[in-house]
Amino acid sequence: MxxxxxxxxxxxxxxxxxxxxxxxxxxxxxxxxxxxxxxxxxxxxxxxxxxxxxxxxxxxxxxxxxxxxxxxxxxxxxxxxxxxxxxxxxxxxxxxxxxxxxxxxxxxxxxxxxxxxxxxxxxxxxxxxxxxxxxxxxxxxxxxxxxxxxxxxxxxxKAAIPLGQQSVNTLKEYLMENLDQPVRLEQLSELCQLSPTQFQRHFKARVGLTPYAWLSRLRLEKGMRLLKSGLCGTEVAHQIGFYDQAHFSKAFKATYGVSPSQFI
CATH class of the missing domain: 2.60.120.10 (Jelly Rolls)
Incomplete structure (x- = not known):
């Protein structure tokens, strides 16, 4: 069990x-x-x-x-x-x-x-x-x-992983500052000075995940850190861009095996 x-x-x-x-x-x-x-x-x-x-x-x-x-x-x-x-x-x-x-x-x-x-x-x-x-x-x-x-x-x-005219780490810093905002593919591709098609292809080749899957994990990892700091699940969901606490709780449990409320 x-x-x-x-x-x-x-x-x-x-x-x-x-x-x-x-x-x-x-x-x-x-x-x-x-x-x-x-x-x-x-x-x-x-x-x-x-x-x-x-x-x-x-x-x-x-x-x-x-x-x-x-x-x-x-x-x-x-x-x-x-x-x-x-x-x-x-x-x-x-x-x-x-x-x-x-x-x-x-x-x-x-x-x-x-x-x-x-x-x-x-x-x-x-x-x-x-x-x-x-x-x-x-x-x-x-x-x-x-x-x-x-x-x-x-x-x-720490080696920088290139992504167009930027790096994956630069992209991560940008997203960490905007996790509560809707993110568009065009925004990310423009940041790296690539076309949307080029960005998706280069990102998957460099990182090993799709941009969407990578961002989803980034949100949950940031959510974990916010829970550690003592924030409640509702506030965490809001800060990392989830529609509501129910969606956040479901994704969190599927990823970590426990619900946010069980994190002590």
Whole structure:
């Protein structure tokens, strides 16, 4: 049986997922945040950058932001996972990056290292508890990720993905500022100085999704961030351009496996 629990933490840049996925399968999607998943039981299969991967109990999957992937259980019995969803800027600040344009990256997509897995599992558990001090909750993430950074962290220059005379990142910034507005294909193609036909073809080739599917995911990812900040579902739906809360709730549950009201 599928069971998904989302948890906010004292740090708005970090949220937690504790899930048992059996039937639920993730279609191709991306996140705005880093997702660091700890498989605690079962096996998951996913596709990423044209390759198929399997990950099992005791292994860690590190999925960078903006990267397309899917995911489903390899076994009928399902798999259990504990996930950290972390704002990329928070990770960059933790790594104390000095040069503009540098981003944090990791040398491995899948990590099998008990010396890293166990501290992260303890951290995930601790951040859901109410019987530890506020200072401990503030400090624990810095300590918990230290082994992961020391052994697998790296620096990288984030490469711009060209799209006509602009980049996909420029397009994302434009849309993030206009999520509550109706978006027309002509607007996006003009921004990139392409014809509508060229824009659709180039976008799908560069990103791997249609512009509509990509924007739909962007709205939901922004919606997730707004829920983390404490906004109610009605206000979130309005800010990200959904017709009403009912449409937002339906799309949110289909995407994340829980309704907005279950996000705690």
């Amino acid at each position: 599928d069971k998904v629990n989302y948890h906010k933490t004292q740090n708005q840049e970090i949220s937690l997922i504790d899930a048992n996925y059996q039937k639920f399968a993730f279609q191709r999607h991306y996140h705005l945040d880093f997702h660091i998943g700890l498989i605690t039981d079962g096996q998951q299969k996913f596709h990423y950058q044209g390759c198929s991967y399997q990950v099992g109990s005791g292994q860690i999957v590190i999925m960078p932001p903006d990267e397309l992937h899917d995911g489903h259980s390899l076994l009928d019995s399902g798999y259990q996972v504990k996930v950290f969803s972390i704002d990329p800027q928070w990770l960059s600040d933790l790594a104390e990056l000095k040069r503009p344009g540098n981003t944090i990256s990791f040398s491995e997509l899948i990590i099998h290292d008990p010396g890293v897995f166990k501290p992260l599992a303890r951290l995930h558990h601790s951040l859901t508890q109410n019987n530890i001090s506020q200072l401990a909750k503030d400090c624990l993430p810095y300590e918990g990720f230290s082994q992961l950074f020391t052994r697998y962290g790296a620096l990288a220059q």
